[in-house]
Every structure is written in structure tokens, then in C-alpha cells.
Amino acid sequence: MQSLRQAVCVIVHDETAGKVACVHYANDPWSTVPAWTVPGGKVEEGERLDEAAARELREEAGLVVPAEELRLVHTIQAKAGWDGEGPFLLSVFATTSWQGELTNTEPDKHLEVLWADADALPTPMFPTSHAALTTYLSGDGRGFSTYGWEDGEDLRAFVGA
Template identity: 55%
Template sequence: MHETSRLSVCVIAHDLASDQIATVHYAQRSWTPQPAWTIPGGKVDPGEEIHLAAARELYEECGLIAASESLRLVHTLQARQGWDGKGGFVLFAFAVTEFSGRLANMEPDKHLDVRWSPATRLPAPMFPTSRRAVEVHLRGGPAFSTFGWDAATLRDMEEV
């Protein structure tokens, strides 16, 4: 059987003045055994441009508004297994430092909380793919990585 890759996005909304990043606390779902932290993001709709999906997800999840042209692609990650157990996905991680709006829990049916978190002390447990995207952004690279293809990253998944 051939797996089809799916596209997803996340946005590292980085307030440089306070060196904090917008984080989202997902409630327990069928695909995560406990609540877990992440950064705003989600699936790219069919026919949707990736950078527009990122700006949309940032607003839909936490109320921050960023012009799609201000988003900077900082990392691409190919995950072997998706959040729903239906195959792999490709995550495009964007960073943005210019945005408006007030951080708010826009989806209280899905999220327990949203908050500004110190960039160097992310809350735990955090989705490993989100944690990696933030770490890579703060280090300035690499531009591409994979997740879930070896035993070490499979252990990371057990944290969430």
C-alpha cells in the first residue's frame, strides 16, 4: 500500500521583546494519551497555499494576525507517522515576529489553554515535532529534518 503524504503547518509567533513564543495546550485526543503543548498550526486545506494556511491557523487557534508575506519558512519536517495513525505528513514551520491581535484561546473545545512561553523553556510535554521546529528556529537551522524514522525519535513520541 502506498502512503500519501499530507501537508501541515505551524507558526512560531515569536515576541522578540519578551523572547516568548505563543504555545497552545491541546486537550487529550484520540491520538495523544494526555494533554500536550504545541505551537499554533494545523492541516493545509485541499487547494490552499501553504503560507496562507499558516496565517489562517495562527488566527484560528490563538487570535494572532500575521500577514502571510511576513511569515518566514524556517523548517520543513517529514514525519513518518501522523497524528491520526494514517501515515506520514510534511510539516512546514514558519516564524513570524510581526503580528497583531491578542493571544487568546480561540478554540476552547480543542485547547485547554494558550500562553506566551519563554523561547528557551517550552512547556512539557510538547509535541516532539513542534519542539524540534522551535529549537531549529532558535539555532538558525537546519532547514530540513525527519521524525519517526529511528528508535530515538519513536521514544520521543512516548512523551506525549
């Protein structure tokens, strides 16, 4: 039996400016083209989800938010992972306050980071990131969605490509 892998991401929302923090992910074996996403990554074994989200935000974007201040806003169950392997569960957290400056702290993985207009998200974007952002920004109260369970949904396909 294959275990369900855990991933987290953080929507950092500057409500006053109408912007969200985005990361431009470079090519790698499972992503044939650079694509936009929100800061996030894998949960380490034994790590709490909120602590993983705070760690990934700091590691990927240089922004600091205490884990207990992150708010769980959505969960996405993906049928196949970012690496083409089994399923994963993405816990989407959000925050409207942080410390630090948005910085490309992993230039070996990311082309750039930016504050994107919430009304005009950059493309192409990973579909799970796009779903997380559009659900959060629309105020849709449904806290759960799926990806990859319908014919034609492929995590390696990009929204806006």
C-alpha cells in the same frame, strides 16, 4: 500509493520579551495526555502553505499575520501522522510581528494558550513542535529534519513527559 499529507505551524516569536506563543492541546484519540504545541494544523486541499499557516494561526490563537509576511524556517518529514496514519510534511513558518492578542479561540480543543519563555519551553510538548522551536531558536540554519524514521521515535511520545 498513499499521498503525503501537509501540515503547517507558526512560531510567533516576541524577540523583545524572549517569548513564543504556545498552545496546550487537550486529550484526543491520538494524544493520551495534554501536550504543548505551536499554533498550526492541516492544509486544506488546494490551499497554499503560507495561507494555511496564517489561517491556522488566526483560528487557533487569535493572532493575525498576512500570509506573505510569514517566513518558512524549517520543514519536518514525519513518518507517521498525528492520527497514526501515513506520513506528513510539516512546514514551519515564523513571524516576529502580528496583530491581535494571544487568545484561546478553540477552548473545545485547547486547555490554554500562553507566551512561554523561549529559554524554558513548556512540557510535555509534541516532538515535532519541540524540534521546530529548538531548531528555530538555536539559529540552526539546516532547514530540514525528520521524525519517526529512527527506532523509538513515536509522534505520540512527548518531549519532557
